[in-house]
Amino acid sequence: MWGDGGGRVITARRLEKRFGDKRVLRGLDFELPRGATLLVTGANGSGKTTLLRLCAGLAAPTRGELEVRAQRRDIGYLGHEPLVYRELTALENLELYGRLYRVPERRERIGMLLERFGLWDARGERAGSFSRGMLQRLALCRALLHEPELLLLDEPFNALDSEGAALLDAELAELARERTLLVATHDPERLAPFATGTLALA
Amino acid sequence: MSGYAQDVVALARKDLTLELRARDTLPAMLLFVLSMLVVFHFVLPAGGSRLAANGLLWVAIVFTALLGLTRAFAAEREHGLLDGLVLAPCDRSAIWLGKSIAMLGFLVAAEVVALPAFALFFGAVDGTTVAAVALANLGICAVGTLIAAMASAGRARELLLPLLFLPLSIPIVIGGVGATVADDPGRYLAFLALYDALFAVLSWASFEYVVTE
Numbered sequence: 001m002w003g004d005g006g007g008r009v010i011t012a013r014r015l016e017k018r019f020g021d022k023r024v025l026r027g028l029d030f031e032l033p034r035g036a037t038l039l040v041t042g043a044n045g046s047g048k049t050t051l052l053r054l055c056a057g058l059a060a061p062t063r064g065e066l067e068v069r070a071q072r073r074d075i076g077y078l079g080h081e082p083l084v085y086r087e088l089t090a091l092e093n094l095e096l097y098g099r100l101y102r103v104p105e106r107r108e109r110i111g112m113l114l115e116r117f118g119l120w121d122a123r124g125e126r127a128g129s130f131s132r133g134m135l136q137r138l139a140l141c142r143a144l145l146h147e148p149e150l151l152l153l154d155e156p157f158n159a160l161d162s163e164g165a166a167l168l169d170a171e172l173a174e175l176a177r178e179r180t181l182l183v184a185t186h187d188p189e190r191l192a193p194f195a196t197g198t199l200a201l202a
Numbered sequence: 203m204s205g206y207a208q209d210v211v212a213l214a215r216k217d218l219t220l221e222l223r224a225r226d227t228l229p230a231m232l233l234f235v236l237s238m239l240v241v242f243h244f245v246l247p248a249g250g251s252r253l254a255a256n257g258l259l260w261v262a263i264v265f266t267a268l269l270g271l272t273r274a275f276a277a278e279r280e281h282g283l284l285d286g287l288v289l290a291p292c293d294r295s296a297i298w299l300g301k302s303i304a305m306l307g308f309l310v311a312a313e314v315v316a317l318p319a320f321a322l323f324f325g326a327v328d329g330t331t332v333a334a335v336a337l338a339n340l341g342i343c344a345v346g347t348l349i350a351a352m353a354s355a356g357r358a359r360e361l362l363l364p365l366l367f368l369p370l371s372i373p374i375v376i377g378g379v380g381a382t383v384a385d386d387p388g389r390y391l392a393f394l395a396l397y398d399a400l401f402a403v404l405s406w407a408s409f410e411y412v413v414t415e
Contacts, residue, residue: 073291083286100290
């Protein structure tokens with residue numbers, strides 16, 4: 001459910017974020033319409049991750065306005081860290097998040113995602129034993145588990161092998177038709193087929 | 203069971219499962235509290251004051267709790283997992299309550315070993331002392347978990363946690379020692395209960411501001 005009506009999911013006006021003396025984002029203006037897929041590009045340190053964290057509510061702007069018309073349960077976030085407990089199994093991690101997000105028919109949804117991302121056979125293994133690519137797949141399962149309306153993805157292809165990247169290509173193509181996506185990426189060409197716009201950070 | 207209670211249970215169970223698998227908090231707490239009691243046994247002269255021994259029991263409990271609290275948010279800190287919990291649509295105080303319950307479990311487990319060891323070295327432990335320890339545990343875990351979360355976000359977390367926790371644990375020590383040695387322990391037990399209630403409510407209400415920017 002969206003918090004408000006209207007066609008824009010995210011509206012930023014003169015958005016600024018500082019960490020001490022360092023200004024990471026300066027006077028940023030953008031809008032993310034509902035159903036759009038906006039790519040965020042820029043060099044390392046240009047503020048892509050910071051922007052996604054601001055939109056997720058994990059950080060607060062130093063100045064300016066940022067309006068995100070989505071409740072927490074409607075946001076799926078994939079960051080640099082997979083946000084999974086290494087001592088828990090893949091299944092236990094998704095069970096935990098499934099409970100916290102009140103995912104209906106949780107077991108079925110978890111099983112379907114694990115199958116789709118090729119982790120079903122590893123479901124009983126601790127996440128700490130996973131390769132970086134498997135962790136990224138598990139992180140994608142976690143981010144998509146509650147079927148969020150707004151997806152904030154930070155370098156989603158990071159660490160994925162060709163098979164994993166192909167799976168994600170297909171998933172993102174489907175998601176882009178139904179959801180609103182804000183994707184930070186160094187590889188905009190890969191996402192160009194379904195992107196509706198690009199936000200280049202200096 | 204309400205949604206809030208389900209969240210708390212899921213989060214506390216997660217912490218207990220992590221400890222069962224990693225075993226990096228409870229064994230350290232057990233070893234530490236037993237080592238302290240052995241040291242105290244040799245520090246106090248033979249036939250030494252019972253009052254002094256009772257005081258040392260509280261020193262052992264507070265510092266053992268402090269040791270456990272340094273690890274309370276270790277899993278979340280090491281892999282940025284607090285972000286994952288903060289993003290979830292559950293009430294953020296459930297994170298504090300789940301963590302406090304798990305911490306309480308570790309502390310009680312350490313005391314199940316420590317109190318008989320104390321009795322062995324220094325003489326029997328009476329019911330009043332057990333009641334005081336139980337009440338003190340609630341306050342320690344309520345306040346300690348909040349401060350551990352604050353400290354986990356800072357750079358000098360190893361320094362920050364004892365600097366913040368020890369002053370706030372002084373009323374617990376006063377209440378605990380008072381209940382253990384006074385002729386009328388009721389007042390001190392009531393004081394501990396009041397401390398627990400007050401700081402549990404404060405911690406519950408303020409946790410959200412600790413974990414969000």
